[in-house]
Amino acid sequence: MSAFKYLESESPVNLARWHELERIMSDAMQNNYFKMVYQPLVSLGSGKLVGFESLVRCQSPRFGIVGPDEFIPHVEQSGMILELGDWIFEQCLSDLKQMRHFGMTDIAVSLNISPVQILDGDVFSKVMALLEKYQIPPQAIKVELTETALIHSPDKIAKAFENFHNEGVKVWIDDFGTGYASLGLLRQFDIDGLKIDRSFVSGIATNNEDFTLCSAIIAMAQRLGLQTVAEGIEENEQLQILEQLGCDIAQGYLLDKPQTLTKSIDTWAL
Numbered sequence: 001m002s003a004f005k006y007l008e009s010e011s012p013v014n015l016a017r018w019h020e021l022e023r024i025m026s027d028a029m030q031n032n033y034f035k036m037v038y039q040p041l042v043s044l045g046s047g048k049l050v051g052f053e054s055l056v057r058c059q060s061p062r063f064g065i066v067g068p069d070e071f072i073p074h075v076e077q078s079g080m081i082l083e084l085g086d087w088i089f090e091q092c093l094s095d096l097k098q099m100r101h102f103g104m105t106d107i108a109v110s111l112n113i114s115p116v117q118i119l120d121g122d123v124f125s126k127v128m129a130l131l132e133k134y135q136i137p138p139q140a141i142k143v144e145l146t147e148t149a150l151i152h153s154p155d156k157i158a159k160a161f162e163n164f165h166n167e168g169v170k171v172w173i174d175d176f177g178t179g180y181a182s183l184g185l186l187r188q189f190d191i192d193g194l195k196i197d198r199s200f201v202s203g204i205a206t207n208n209e210d211f212t213l214c215s216a217i218i219a220m221a222q223r224l225g226l227q228t229v230a231e232g233i234e235e236n237e238q239l240q241i242l243e244q245l246g247c248d249i250a251q252g253y254l255l256d257k258p259q260t261l262t263k264s265i266d267t268w269a270l
Helices: 003-010 015-031 068-078 081-101 115-119 123-133 154-166 208-224 236-245 261-268
Strands: 034-043 049-060 064-066 108-112 141-146 170-176 193-196 227-230
Touching: 015 049, 015 064, 015 068, 034 081, 034 261, 049 068, 049 081, 068 081, 081 108, 081 115, 081 123, 081 261, 108 170, 115 154, 123 141, 123 154, 154 170, 193 208, 208 227, 208 236
Parallel strands: 049 108, 108 141, 141 170, 170 193, 193 227
Antiparallel strands: 034 049, 049 064
16 A cells, blocks of 8 residues: 555545645645754753754745644645655755754754655655765764654565664654554664654653653663653753653753754854
């Protein structure tokens, strides 16, 4: 089964909104109304910048701002993610080249990938070709796939992960704890780290269950030799608890919101 059909069957949307989004996304693709922003990843041990997560945004003069929580599922279901994904990879690696030019040579930029790009495209070859084009070492990027996406043809996804890993590209599982992947399934993937979903981080200081889940994920990752990133950190108390639990990397508005390439360089370059 194609990834498009799988996603369509699993993620039904309001038909009128679907057609509206189809017009909005087609217009945005034709007129380049997408842009990339970058949110910093900071080591909890040293306090130093270790990378950025790349995030795509859509702002159309005609239709206004469309949130990624809405347009990403649409472009995945429609298949437009293949074209948009190619643009994102090209823009991100071009931007990373600029970051490195300004002395940011010890960081890694995370690229979010879709199961559609693995199952119906050749994401591995495309990313490797761009690394060669921009003369960027493989260790300067990470690829991220959501935990939920692991259920889409796990054998093929595992092979893509293995290919990336063999070339020195780190592989991370995003939104960990929110999907339906079993620990047994997780064992078959060649991964380097887990990103703890913001829904757990937001309650870590006030909710015993969220604290327990975060603690368990971090402890499990440590035993498996994996790094951990906590997403959505907005309060100092959350940061302190995560540091005490042994989380490796922090991400969230407390540290900085997603910024354009220019602002990211101005804020974080040495």
